[in-house]
Amino acid sequence: MKKNINFALRCALLLSVFFTGFSCKNLDEQPFSFVSPETFSSSAAQVEASYAASLNHLWDYWSGYGYGYNPFRHDDQFVGGNLNIGADNGDGLWNVHYASIQSINGAIAAIKAGRVKGEDQETIDRLLAQGMFLRAHNYFMLVRMFGGVPLITDESPDPISNPMPRSSVSDVYSLIVSDLTFAASKLPLSWPDAPGKPTQGAAKGILAKVYLTMATFPLNETSNYQKAEQMAREVMESGKYWLVTDVVDVFKPENEYGPEMMWGYNSTSDDKTTDPQIWAPSVYGDGGWGDAAIDTTFEKSWPAQARKDAYLMTEWNGTHYSDFPEQTPFCKKFFFYISLDDFNGYASTANWPIIRYADVLLIYAEAANMANGGPTQQAVDAVNQVIDRANGYVENPLHPKMTTSMSQTEFDEAVIQERSWELVFENGDRWFDICRKRILDEVTTRPDYLANFSEDDYLFPIPEVDLELNELLEQNPGYSE
Known part of the structure; x- marks a missing residue:
């Protein structure tokens, strides 16, 4: 159910739709070192700066995904989602993604035009591959949130003077697949001096998720299950990634560039993420703010296991969450594994995972089951790696491992549930799974x-x-224009 809001209340956002432009062109003065759009990306360092700027839009202090989970509250994990979805739901994420795309497209255009000088072809290819990887990521987030969107690329005319209609969902995915395929062919296996950069494995992992999504709603192109299976298998067989052995250690700072974290948004001591207090209950440390709480029904559905203790805060110092002032559990992932001193100092350098190896294993399991008419042994083995770690490598009758005797439907539903627990609160994953599987009414209890x-x-x-x-845009069904 949707609610309209007064347009006048939001006029402050007029700076946004697609970008700010270069207002310096209108000044009478001619600064000596002025850098125009045509000359900016003339070195590898300037291209890298554009990519850093694109990511800063997405992962910023109190902006972007630094405080961007609210639009996903209507899943079955967060407290506060009641399916009464406001007309401004997701506005901020739309804006930061298009701002990010602007930075990326400018750099890609400069590379294609041959303006980046003094670099060998391998470096040029890798610069271009990074840009295409980042652009694909932006459009993958947008198309899952909004459906078809204006498809602005490095070849598009200025979107301010040349407004664009929404492209079809299929066309958006075509660009995503093209960009990621190129990225996977040109990116290195690793960046020894810059572990946070996108890699070949990250491109293949996200491409596997793209294919899996294309196989489900809204495209329902089931031939993509086999493509998702193949792409995930290539990641699994690369030997570059594996699960962190102890589930307690997955989100510890020393593993933020470890064998499981394939790619994400990066924080540093010089560029911290949003205060960790948003994730914590008021009883923790000097006091959390309780912004992002977990639904009690979701917590109660989660079987007792080592992973639950590692990922959720259901008690603190012997106090059960039912006696917290908020009376809800919380997600440990994004605050508990930094030091208490850093927490009390409002300092967090935690990264935000976009794709990790556990996700790839679950993508493979789901895709292989659907592509082959039922769970293969390889699909079972993949998901059971995640389950085995979740249980602390002991048999757990509350959460047994999966078998090939399960039907295709049983296995599929179990994998989707496994994704809910393993990827709790990560980058809208649960919401996107609910949408592509079309189960919102089933999981809303x-x-x-x-x-x-x-x-x-x-x-x-x-x-x-x-x-x-932009009068060429059309609103999604159910919302008032």
């Missing part, structure tokens, strides 16, 4: 929330400011 359910809930609204500025 509260009758008062379910009363708000509509088939239109599977897409976020196109921002009203953009609709006002």
Whole structure:
């Protein structure tokens, strides 16, 4: 169910739709060192600076995904989602993704035009591959949130003077696949001096997830299951990634560039992420703010196991969450594994995972099951790696390992549930799984929330400011223009 909001209340966002432009062109003065769009990306360092700027839009202090989980509250994990989805839901993420794309497209255009000088072909190819990887990531997030969106590339005319309509979902995915395929062919296996950069394995891992999504709603192109299986298998057989042995250690700072974290948004001591207090209950340390709490029904559905203790905070200093002031559990992943001193100093250098090896194993298991008409032994082995670690490598009757005797449907549902537990609160993954599997009404357990359910809930609204500025855009069904 959707609600409209007053457009006038949001006029402050008029700076945004697609980008700010270069206002310096209108000045009478001619600064000696002025760098124009045509001359900016003339070195590898300048291209890298554009990519850093693109990521800064997405992962910034109190901006982007630094505080960007609110649009995904309507899944079955967060507290506060009631399926009464506001007309501004996701506006901030739309804006930062298009700002990011602007930075990337400028760099890609410069590379293709031959303006980057003094580098060998391998370096040029890797620069271009990084840009295509990042652009694909942005559009993959956008298309899953909003459906078809304006497809602005390095070859597009200025979107301010040449407004664009929404491209089809299929066309957006075509660009994503093309960009990631190129990235996977040109990116290195690793960057020894810059471990946070995208790699060949990260490109293949995200491409596997792209194919898996294309096999499900809304495209439902089931031939992509086999492509997802193949791409995930290539990651698994590369020998570059493996699960951190102890589930307690997965999100510790020393593993943020470890064998499981394939790619994500990076934080450093010089560029910290949003205060970790948003993830913590008020009883923790000098006091968390309780912004991102976990739904109690979700917590109670999670079987007792080592992973639950590692990923969720259900008690603190002997106090059960039912006696917290918030009366909800919390997600440990993003605050508990930094030092308490750093927490109390409002300092976090935690990274935000986008793709990790556990995700790839689960992608493979789901895709192989669906591509082969039932669970293969390889699919079972992949998901059981995740389950075995989750249980602390002991048999757990509350969460047994999967077998080839399961039906295709049973196995598929079990893998989706496994994704919910393993990837809890990570980058909207649960919301995207709910949408592509079309199960929102099934996982919404509260009758008062379910009363708000509509088939239109599977897409976020196109921002009203953009609709006002670009008459070629059309709103998603269920939202008022």
